[in-house]
Amino acid sequence: MAQSTPLILRLVASSVTAATRAGKIIRDIMSEGNLGIVEKLANAPVGLSSTAKDGEIEFRISGKNDLQTEADRSAQRCILASLSQQFPEVTIIGEEGPSFCEVPSDWVVTDSDPEVLKMACPAYLQNIDDKDVVIWVDPLDGTSEYTQAGLLEHVTVLIGVAVGDRAVGGVIHQPYYNYKRQREGGEVEEMGRTLWGIVGGGVGGFVPTSAPEGCRILTTTRSHSTPVVQAALDALQPDEVIRVGGAGHKVMMLIEGKAHAYVFASKGCKKWDTCAPEAVLIATGGRLTDLHGDSYKYHKDIPHPNTGGVLATGRGQDHDWYLAKLPDAVRQALV
Numbered sequence: 001m002a003q004s005t006p007l008i009l010r011l012v013a014s015s016v017t018a019a020t021r022a023g024k025i026i027r028d029i030m031s032e033g034n035l036g037i038v039e040k041l042a043n044a045p046v047g048l049s050s051t052a053k054d055g056e057i058e059f060r061i062s063g064k065n066d067l068q069t070e071a072d073r074s075a076q077r078c079i080l081a082s083l084s085q086q087f088p089e090v091t092i093i094g095e096e097g098p099s100f101c102e103v104p105s106d107w108v109v110t111d112s113d114p115e116v117l118k119m120a121c122p123a124y125l126q127n128i129d130d131k132d133v134v135i136w137v138d139p140l141d142g143t144s145e146y147t148q149a150g151l152l153e154h155v156t157v158l159i160g161v162a163v164g165d166r167a168v169g170g171v172i173h174q175p176y177y178n179y180k181r182q183r184e185g186g187e188v189e190e191m192g193r194t195l196w197g198i199v200g201g202g203v204g205g206f207v208p209t210s211a212p213e214g215c216r217i218l219t220t221t222r223s224h225s226t227p228v229v230q231a232a233l234d235a236l237q238p239d240e241v242i243r244v245g246g247a248g249h250k251v252m253m254l255i256e257g258k259a260h261a262y263v264f265a266s267k268g269c270k271k272w273d274t275c276a277p278e279a280v281l282i283a284t285g286g287r288l289t290d291l292h293g294d295s296y297k298y299h300k301d302i303p304h305p306n307t308g309g310v311l312a313t314g315r316g317q318d319h320d321w322y323l324a325k326l327p328d329a330v331r332q333a334l335v
C-alpha cells in the first residue's frame with residue numbers, strides 16, 4: 001500500500017481486514033463451545049449452564065448483563081495487534097481495556113481492503129495527523145446475544161475512526177450474516193459481511209436504503225430496557241418497535257431501511273458502541289446525537305459512557321422532530 005494513500009483511507013481499509021479476521025475468531029470460539037464467560041464489573045466467572053438448541057449452543061447465565069467472553073478478549077487482541085503494528089502513533093481504545101500480550105501470528109493482519117483504497121478522499125480529511133486520530137474498538141458488540149441461541153446475526157465487530165472530536169470513518173463487520181441460510185443448506189458464498197463508510201466520502205458493503213414512508217418503526221435494546229427507555233419509545237408513537245441486540249446491528253437496521261430511528265434512553269452505551277455506527281450512518285445521510293440533540297465527541301480524553309442516551313435516525317428522517325417529542329422527564333433522566 002503506497003504511503004501516499006491518504007491516512008483515513010489506509011485506516012479504514014486496514015480496519016476492514018482486521019474486523020473480518022476478528023469475526024472469524026468469534027465464529028471459531030463459538031464452534032469450539034468454550035466461551036469463557038465472565039461478568040465484567042466483578043470480573044468473576046458467572047453461573048453458567050448450556051444446552052444445544054437448533055444446532056447452536058445456548059448459554060444460560062445467572063447474574064448481571066454486562067458480560068465478556070473469550071471471543072470479546074481474543075477479537076480485541078487481534079484488532080489491537082493488527083492496527084497498532086500499522087499505525088503506531090494512533091491512539092486505539094478498546095472496550096476490553098489495554099492488552100499487551102502476544103497474539104498468534106495469524107491473528108495479525110496487515111493487508112488492506114482494495115475497495116476502500118480506491119475511494120476519493122474528502123478534502124477535509126486529506127491532511128490529517130495520526131496524533132489527532134483515535135480508533136474506538138468494540139471487538140464484539142452484542143455479547144448478550146452471542147451467548148443466546150438464535151440471535152447470532154445481532155453480533156457485530158465495530159471499529160470507528162475519529163479525527164479530533166468527530167467520528168469520520170466506520171467499519172461494521174457482521175460475522176454471522178447469512179448463517180441461518182447456510183445452516184439450512186442454502187447457497188451462501190461467504191459467511192459474514194463488512195459494511196463501512198467515510199463521512200463525506202462514501203460507503204461500501206451494503207446498499208443504503210431509506211425506510212418506508214407512512215409508518216414509524218423504532219429499534220431499541222432487547223436486553224437493557226428500563227421504564228425510562230420505554231417512556232421514550234411510547235412518546236414517539238411508533239407503529240412498531242423492533243428489539244434487537246447491539247448498537248452496530250441497530251444502526252444497520254437504519255441504513256438498510258428496516259427502521260426509521262434507534263432510540264435508547266439510557267446511559268449504557270459507550271463511545272466504542274457508537275463511533276463506527278455513527279460514521280457509517282452519517283455517510284448515508286443519517287444523524288446520531290444524544291437525547292438532548294448534542295453530538296458525541298470522540299477524542300482520546302473523553303469519558304467513555306454516552307450518558308445522554310442515543311437517538312439515531314436514518315436518512316430522510318427529521319431528527320429534530322424526534323428530539324422535540326421526547327418528554328422532559330426522559331431528558332432529565334439523562335443528565
Ligand code: AMP
Pocket residue numbers: 065066141142143220221222223224244245246247266267268269270273
Ligand atoms: P443493547 O442495545 O442493549 O444491545 O446495547 C448496545 C451496547 O451498549 C452493547 O454493547 C451493550 O453492552 C451496551 N449497553 C447498553 N446498556 C448497557 C448497560 N445497562 N450496561 C452495560 N452495557 C450496556
Ligand code: MG
Pocket residue numbers: 138140141142246247272273
Ligand atoms: Mg457494544
Ligand code: MG
Pocket residue numbers: 072095138139140141142143
Ligand atoms: Mg462489546
